Amino acid sequence: MPKLLIASSNAGKVREYGEMFATLSYETVGLRDIDLHTLKVDEPFDTFEENAIHKARAYAQASGLATLADDSGLMVDALDGRPGVLTARYAGDGASDRDRYMKLLGELANVPEGERGARFVCVIALVRRDGTTEQVRGECAGRIAFAPGTGTHGFGFDPVFIPDGYDVTFDQLPPEQKHAISHRGRAMQMILPILAGLSA
Numbered sequence: 001m002p003k004l005l006i007a008s009s010n011a012g013k014v015r016e017y018g019e020m021f022a023t024l025s026y027e028t029v030g031l032r033d034i035d036l037h038t039l040k041v042d043e044p045f046d047t048f049e050e051n052a053i054h055k056a057r058a059y060a061q062a063s064g065l066a067t068l069a070d071d072s073g074l075m076v077d078a079l080d081g082r083p084g085v086l087t088a089r090y091a092g093d094g095a096s097d098r099d100r101y102m103k104l105l106g107e108l109a110n111v112p113e114g115e116r117g118a119r120f121v122c123v124i125a126l127v128r129r130d131g132t133t134e135q136v137r138g139e140c141a142g143r144i145a146f147a148p149g150t151g152t153h154g155f156g157f158d159p160v161f162i163p164d165g166y167d168v169t170f171d172q173l174p175p176e177q178k179h180a181i182s183h184r185g186r187a188m189q190m191i192l193p194i195l196a197g198l199s200a
Helices: 011-020 048-063 084-089 097-107 175-181 183-196
Strands: 003-006 027-030 066-076 117-127 133-144 161-163
Touching: 003 011, 003 048, 011 027, 011 175, 011 183, 048 066, 048 117, 048 133, 066 084, 066 183, 117 183, 133 183, 175 183
Parallel strands: 003 027, 003 066
Antiparallel strands: 066 117, 117 133, 133 161
8 A cells, every 4th residue: 555644753644544535545644754853944934825835846856755744723802813823833832732731821811802813724735645635724713712722632732723613622622523624634635636636
């Protein structure tokens, strides 16, 4: 079975991709699975699109595999779109998921219910073995909770993000329900037909 590299060392993200792509004729592998997790690729650009394609190209070249990379982040209305492309570095190098979302809750401590709008954005870039590329963008709108949720399914900012139409945070939704509405899930649905026609 041909391999499709998910250009991430984040176990939660690699697992989500594996679940979503279970029907495809590919073995999804993460950077740790092929010992590429020590290769660090910077995200120097100001847009999710530029960062995603930059990562996908770098890891495709290093691995020789068809490679899928994403750049995703949280854009908070009250913070003028921050943290945006800096989401992963929001609380500094070495910060945990909890460090990041607790910093966010601190910044929004005095922001009232009606002004806590936010959206998750995910841009997925695919680089085929021949170097050709595809790109899709998914978004999920919602709001920032006042306190972390008590779920166990999510990662990143999931414990403090309540998607529109729901009263619970992302981390409290079953995986299949989250995949159906999340920014990454929506982008995955758009990339699936492209992957189905991918020649390894």
